[in-house]
Amino acid sequence: MALCEINNVTKTYGEGAAQVHAVKDVTLTIEAGEFTAFVGPSGSGKTTLLNQVGCLDKPTSGSISIDGVGTSGLGDKALSQVRGDKIGFIFQSYNLIPVLTAAENVELALTLAKESGGRARAVELLNEVGLEGLADRRPNQLSGGQQQRVAVARALVKRPALVIADEPTANLDSASGTQILNLMRELNAKHGVTFLFSTHDPMVMEHARRIVVLRDGEVIEDRAGGEAISVSNVGVAAVKA
Amino acid sequence: MNLFRLAFLNATRNRTRSLLTAGIIVGGTALFIIAMSWLDGVWGQILEEGTLQGGHIEVVTPEYRARASLRPQDENIDDLAPVLDALRSHEGVVEAHPIIETGATLTVGEEIGDIFGAVMGAEERYFTEYMDVDSKLVEGRWLKEGAGELVLGWKLAQRTGAKLGDEVVLLGVTQDGSMSPSKGTLVGIARSGSPLIDRRVFVDLAAAQWSLDLEGGAMKVLVWGEDREEVDELHASVAALPALAGLDVGSWKTLPPWGGQLGMMDAIRFVLMFMIAFLAGLGVWNTMMMSVLERTNEIGVLRAMGMTRAGAVFLFLFEGVAIAILGGIGGVIAGVLPTLYMSKNGFSYPESMMAKMEFALPTTLYAELSSEIVALAFMTAIFTAVIGTMLPALRAATIQPDSAMRRN
Numbered sequence: 001m002a003l004c005e006i007n008n009v010t011k012t013y014g015e016g017a018a019q020v021h022a023v024k025d026v027t028l029t030i031e032a033g034e035f036t037a038f039v040g041p042s043g044s045g046k047t048t049l050l051n052q053v054g055c056l057d058k059p060t061s062g063s064i065s066i067d068g069v070g071t072s073g074l075g076d077k078a079l080s081q082v083r084g085d086k087i088g089f090i091f092q093s094y095n096l097i098p099v100l101t102a103a104e105n106v107e108l109a110l111t112l113a114k115e116s117g118g119r120a121r122a123v124e125l126l127n128e129v130g131l132e133g134l135a136d137r138r139p140n141q142l143s144g145g146q147q148q149r150v151a152v153a154r155a156l157v158k159r160p161a162l163v164i165a166d167e168p169t170a171n172l173d174s175a176s177g178t179q180i181l182n183l184m185r186e187l188n189a190k191h192g193v194t195f196l197f198s199t200h201d202p203m204v205m206e207h208a209r210r211i212v213v214l215r216d217g218e219v220i221e222d223r224a225g226g227e228a229i230s231v232s233n234v235g236v237a238a239v240k241a
Numbered sequence: 242m243n244l245f246r247l248a249f250l251n252a253t254r255n256r257t258r259s260l261l262t263a264g265i266i267v268g269g270t271a272l273f274i275i276a277m278s279w280l281d282g283v284w285g286q287i288l289e290e291g292t293l294q295g296g297h298i299e300v301v302t303p304e305y306r307a308r309a310s311l312r313p314q315d316e317n318i319d320d321l322a323p324v325l326d327a328l329r330s331h332e333g334v335v336e337a338h339p340i341i342e343t344g345a346t347l348t349v350g351e352e353i354g355d356i357f358g359a360v361m362g363a364e365e366r367y368f369t370e371y372m373d374v375d376s377k378l379v380e381g382r383w384l385k386e387g388a389g390e391l392v393l394g395w396k397l398a399q400r401t402g403a404k405l406g407d408e409v410v411l412l413g414v415t416q417d418g419s420m421s422p423s424k425g426t427l428v429g430i431a432r433s434g435s436p437l438i439d440r441r442v443f444v445d446l447a448a449a450q451w452s453l454d455l456e457g458g459a460m461k462v463l464v465w466g467e468d469r470e471e472v473d474e475l476h477a478s479v480a481a482l483p484a485l486a487g488l489d490v491g492s493w494k495t496l497p498p499w500g501g502q503l504g505m506m507d508a509i510r511f512v513l514m515f516m517i518a519f520l521a522g523l524g525v526w527n528t529m530m531m532s533v534l535e536r537t538n539e540i541g542v543l544r545a546m547g548m549t550r551a552g553a554v555f556l557f558l559f560e561g562v563a564i565a566i567l568g569g570i571g572g573v574i575a576g577v578l579p580t581l582y583m584s585k586n587g588f589s590y591p592e593s594m595m596a597k598m599e600f601a602l603p604t605t606l607y608a609e610l611s612s613e614i615v616a617l618a619f620m621t622a623i624f625t626a627v628i629g630t631m632l633p634a635l636r637a638a639t640i641q642p643d644s645a646m647r648r649n
């Protein structure tokens with residue numbers, strides 16, 4: 001069974017003349033263990049689609065199911081629980097809670113998912129993402145790359161079925177970005193966690209195993225990633241358009 | 242890691258702002274405690290003094306009651322003995338004393354005087370234990386009952402030029418309006434600063450009865466119970482005494498001058514409470530609103546991580562309450578310390594200020610701190626902080642989870 005079914009999802013913002021069709025009739029299936037990138041020019045609907053899949057927002061029409069749970073009819077409380085239990089998020093600007101230490105930020109994900117394990121599991125995961133000894137630092141005492149590692153640990157600590165990352169490397173220099181990407185790949189391979197992310201960056205696309213190209217809210221291409229990118233110029237052309 | 246800790250840390254985030262808010266609450270709470278303690282203290286002293294002199298219960302004829310403010314001379318209790326007997330043997334009555342108040346012009350020596358004085362006749366115990374006039378003697382001694390003696394207030398003594406040992410002639414009227422001259426030997430002069438003593442002539446009850454042609458009677462009988470606050474029960478049982486049938490029995494809680502004021506004191510308390518509530522509520526509301534607006538993205542992140550709407554409300558509510566508790570504790574300390582000092586050392590004012598007052602009040606006033614006031618102040622601060630935080634917290638709950646994805 002597919003981890004995530006996206007059926008005819010449309011998201012429309014605004015009304016009348018100001019109406020924007022951010023996502024138009026998208027149908028996709030994401031299998032467990034995928035490492036998939038949404039690519040496309042600015043405004044093509046990448047973030048909007050991730051919002052729908054991540055249950056941060058409700059589609060105007062169409063349906064989404066995650067891990068066998070249909071999300072269409074769910075209320076706010078049930079959706080919160082789906083997010084808490086099944087989905088981890090990584091954001092472009094890290095979005096750590098500034099008053100909490102690295103370990104506490106990670107632990108918070110467990111608290112909100114009503115899971116146990118606490119600090120021990122948080123520290124264990126921080127070690128796994130390469131932050132030994134930095135558990136008690138606050139976000140402002142960490143570099144951007146380190147903060148994003150904390151965010152990765154935070155997203156993964158509750159062992160979610162799906163991790164959603166919106167342009168996770170956009171705020172990082174290329175070296176740190178590559179490291180974060182390698183880390184995500186590693187965790188994907190090791191734990192089988194499904195990653196769904198968006199990017200502008202051709203370098204990031206190289207790491208993806210599947211690339212879904214969006215344009216004006218529609219899927220215009222869905223293909224294997226990695227090496228394939230160098231032989232196919234179609235994707236890059238679409239991005240640059 | 243729990244949400245209490247996060248809420249608490251959030252409260253320390255913008256330290257200046259939180260401290261300012263806490264400071265407003267400190268000020269409001271402290272002000273409330275100080276003001277209420279003074280109010281209770283001074284008011285308590287006024288009532289204490291007032292009901293000591295005026296009795297907890299007053300027994301008069303219904304006709305007297307109807308015109309009480311005019312102090313009618315002709316509406317008296319004619320047969321005092323059964324009334325006094327019934328009262329003095331009644332359970333719960335500590336003491337009962339008959340009182341006569343009338344007016345007279347004073348003459349000392351040959352010339353007929355034109356000095357007016359208020360004549361008061363009562364038993365010695367009333368003067369010494371309840372009015373406490375004997376302790377205010379500046380010259381001479383207290384009068385002996387049945388010896389034709391009198392004591393003058395200082396102002397009257399000054400105006401008439403009377404000296405100890407002088408014969409003072411009082412020209413009054415009887416209860417049916419005839420002229421009624423009487424005289425007494427001046428044995429003492431009392432001074433308190435209040436007209437209640439300084440402009441009075443004190444005589445024994447028999448002399449006053451004679452002068453009013455009211456032998457065996459009195460204008461009113463004042464009654465004291467154990468506790469002025471619990472007067473209602475005593476009042477009911479005294480009013481039911483058969484010997485008092487046909488007489489008007491009133492309690493200090495309903496009679497002038499205090500009766501009408503009790504409601505006003507409650508109103509003042511309420512206004513004070515409302516003021517601190519308003520201050521604390523507004524302060525917390527402002528701070529929390531800014532916090533919510535600043536943290537839109539962060540609330541989105543927490544919601545993305547699985548926090549429910551109720552969780553977001555709780556997070557801000559607890560933050561607001563944490564600030565309020567801090568302010569409340571600070572306010573209790575800042576309010577209690579000076580109040581304790583003022584309840585021990587009091588505040589003295591010059592005696593001359595009392596000349597303008599209609600009632601006798603001690604020249605040193607004390608605040609009265611009670612645990613009820615402290616608890617009320619603290620609870621009011623917390624309660625209004627909750628109310629003040631509720632609006633911003635509910636607003637936080639409307640922030641959509643997808644705010645986490647928006648760049649800021």
Ligand SMILES: Nc1ncnc2c1ncn2[C@@H]1O[C@H](COP(=O)(O)OP(=O)(O)OP(=O)(O)O)[C@@H](O)[C@H]1O
Nearest residue numbers: 013014020021022041042043044045046047048049
């Ligand atoms: N909350 C919103 N209200 C109105 N319009 C919106 C909203 N969010 C997105 N849009 C519009 O929807 C379209 C898709 O936006 P989206 O953010 O999904 O694009 P994107 O592919 O993520 O772009 P970028 O690469 O710049 O992040 C855009 O035209 C955008 O202006």
Ligand SMILES: [Mg+2]
Nearest residue numbers: 046047048166
């Ligand atoms: Mg985007």
